[in-house]
Amino acid sequence: MASLAKGWDIQVRVIKALMLRELTTRFGRENIGFLWVMAEPLLFAVLVGLLWRAMKGPLEYGVDIVAFVVSGYIPLVLFRSVVSRAVSSFSANSGLMYHRQIKVIDIIAVRFFLELIGHMMAYLFIASTLYAFGMFPAPYDVGFLIIGWIYYSAFTLAVALVIAAASEISELVEKIVPVSTYLMIPFSGAFYFVSSLYPSAADVVLWSPPVHGMEMMRFGLFGPSIDPKYDFVYPWIFTLPCMALGILLCRIVRRRLVIE
Amino acid sequence: MSNCPASLGDRMIICENLRKSYRTGHGRREILKGLNCIINKGERLAVLGRNGAGKTTLIKQIGGVEFPDSGHIIRSMTTSWPIGFNGGFQGSLTGYDNARFIARIYGKSYDEIRDFIADFTELEGALKQPVKTYSSGMRARLAFALSLAIEFDCYLIDEVILVGDQNFQRKCQIELFEKRSDRAMIIVSHDMHAVREFCNRAILITNGIGENFINLSEAIEAYQQQ
Numbered sequence A: 001m002a003s004l005a006k007g008w009d010i011q012v013r014v015i016k017a018l019m020l021r022e023l024t025t026r027f028g029r030e031n032i033g034f035l036w037v038m039a040e041p042l043l044f045a046v047l048v049g050l051l052w053r054a055m056k057g058p059l060e061y062g063v064d065i066v067a068f069v070v071s072g073y074i075p076l077v078l079f080r081s082v083v084s085r086a087v088s089s090f091s092a093n094s095g096l097m098y099h100r101q102i103k104v105i106d107i108i109a110v111r112f113f114l115e116l117i118g119h120m121m122a123y124l125f126i127a128s129t130l131y132a133f134g135m136f137p138a139p140y141d142v143g144f145l146i147i148g149w150i151y152y153s154a155f156t157l158a159v160a161l162v163i164a165a166a167s168e169i170s171e172l173v174e175k176i177v178p179v180s181t182y183l184m185i186p187f188s189g190a191f192y193f194v195s196s197l198y199p200s201a202a203d204v205v206l207w208s209p210p211v212h213g214m215e216m217m218r219f220g221l222f223g224p225s226i227d228p229k230y231d232f233v234y235p236w237i238f239t240l241p242c243m244a245l246g247i248l249l250c251r252i253v254r255r256r257l258v259i260e
Numbered sequence B: 001m002s003n004c005p006a007s008l009g010d011r012m013i014i015c016e017n018l019r020k021s022y023r024t025g026h027g028r029r030e031i032l033k034g035l036n037c038i039i040n041k042g043e044r045l046a047v048l049g050r051n052g053a054g055k056t057t058l059i060k061q062i063g064g065v066e067f068p069d070s071g072h073i074i075r076s077m078t079t080s081w082p083i084g085f086n087g088g089f090q091g092s093l094t095g096y097d098n099a100r101f102i103a104r105i106y107g108k109s110y111d112e113i114r115d116f117i118a119d120f121t122e123l124e125g126a127l128k129q130p131v132k133t134y135s136s137g138m139r140a141r142l143a144f145a146l147s148l149a150i151e152f153d154c155y156l157i158d159e160v161i162l163v164g165d166q167n168f169q170r171k172c173q174i175e176l177f178e179k180r181s182d183r184a185m186i187i188v189s190h191d192m193h194a195v196r197e198f199c200n201r202a203i204l205i206t207n208g209i210g211e212n213f214i215n216l217s218e219a220i221e222a223y224q225q226q
Helices: A002-027 A033-056 A065-086 A094-098 A104-132 A142-169 A171-187 A199-205 A209-222 A234-256 B055-062 B095-105 B110-121 B124-128 B136-150 B166-178 B192-198 B216-224
Strands: B012-023 B028-040 B044-048 B070-075 B154-158 B184-188 B201-206 B209-213
Touching: A002 A033, A002 A104, A002 B095, A033 A065, A033 A104, A065 A104, A065 A142, A065 A171, A065 A209, A104 A142, A104 A234, A142 A171, A142 A209, A142 A234, A171 A209, A209 A234, B012 B055, B028 B055, B028 B184, B028 B201, B044 B055, B044 B192, B044 B216, B055 B070, B055 B154, B055 B184, B095 B110, B095 B124, B095 B136, B110 B124, B110 B136, B136 B166, B184 B192, B192 B216, B201 B216, B209 B216
Parallel strands: B028 B209, B044 B184, B044 B201, B154 B184
Antiparallel strands: B012 B028, B012 B070, B201 B209
C-alpha cells in the first residue's frame, strides 16, 4: 500500500513538472505566456463562425449560427491537435527517458491535458463573450455539456495513445495522420445535428463514437429542440478497448525504444 | 559488509543474464549476450571494453533508460541517470530551467540546488542560455552537478571524470570520491590511469559477455591484451 501511494506521488510530481516544462518550452514566459494555448482554437472558431454568419445568416438548424460553429469546431480542433502532437512524441522527447520515473504515458497525458485545458478555456471565453452580445445561449444543462466533453475527450485520448505508439513503430503512420485527421470532419458531428441528416446517413455517423459526445454537448448547450441522438454505452465499447490497446502498445514501444 | 544479516542483500544492483540487441540495416545485432554482474553498496565498478563492446549499453540498461530484451535488473538502491556527454536535457530550455525540471521530478527543492549548480559547474552566464548551445563538456558538467545535488546511492558515470580542466577535475574528485566515498559507482572509461585511481573492481565486456574481476590489475591487464 505504502509503495502504491509513493508511486502515485511520484507520478503526480512528474506530471506537474512535465506540464510546467511543456508550458515553458511551447509558450515561454514573455507576454501572455500560457494563454497562447487558447489562442489557436479561439481564433479558428471565431473566424469560421463569423464566416458562416456572413454566408448563411444568423441561424443554422434553428440555433444561433456562431454558437453552432463554435460548439462544433473547438472539440474538432482539440482532436486534431492532440492527435497530431502525439505523433513521434516519444522519440522527440527521448531525453526525458533518462529519468526512470517518467513514463511514456505521462508525455501523452500531459500534452492531452494541456490541449484540453486550452480548448476548454477558449470555449468558455468565446461563450461568455458572445453571451454578453446575445449571440450564445445560456447552457440548457451544464451537466450534459460536461458529460459530452468527457465522452469526446476520452475518445481523443484513446486515439492519441494508439497513434503515439503506432508512429514509433511505422513511419507510414507519421505521414498518414495529418491527412486522416480530416476524416474527423464528417465523423466528429461538428457540422450537423444528427437529427437533421437523412436517416440512412444518421445511422452511419452514429457508428462514430465522438458523434455521441458531440450530440450530448450540444444537447447540454441548446436543449431538446435539436432532438439529440446519443447512446451512453456505445462510445465506451470503442473507447475503452482502444485506450487499453494504446496503453499496451505504448508499453511495448517503450521497451524497444532506442535512446541516444 | 554489513554486520546485520537481515540487511544483507539490500543496497545493491543485480544484473542477471542481460541480453540486448539493436536493429541495424540488415537484421539485429546483439550487443549484450547474457551479461551478469553485481554492484554492492559503496563499490566502484569499472566497465572496460573496446569501442562498441556494450559499455554504454550496459549503463543504459542499469539506469533504466533502455530495457533489456531479456534478463533482469534488480535495484535496491537509488540509481542516477547515466551521466555523460548527452542525454537527460531538453535542448531548448536553459540550464537553470533544466535544473528546475530535474529538481521537480526528483522531488528536490530547486532553491537549494540552484546555488550548488552555479558554484560547481562554473558555467555562470551560460546557465541562462539554452542547453543546445552548450559544448558536450558543459553538458556533462551540468549533468554531473545535478546528479551530485540530488544525491544517489549509485552513480552511473559514462566517461566524464576526465571532463574539463584541472580545477574542475579536482572538484569532482572531492565531491564524488571524498565526500561521497560511501556511494556505489559504475564508471565507463578508457583511461586506465583513472580506473586505477578511482575503481576497486572491474567488469570486462568481450563479445557481449561480462567477465567479472575482483582484482583490478588483472582486469586492466586482460583489457590491454585485447
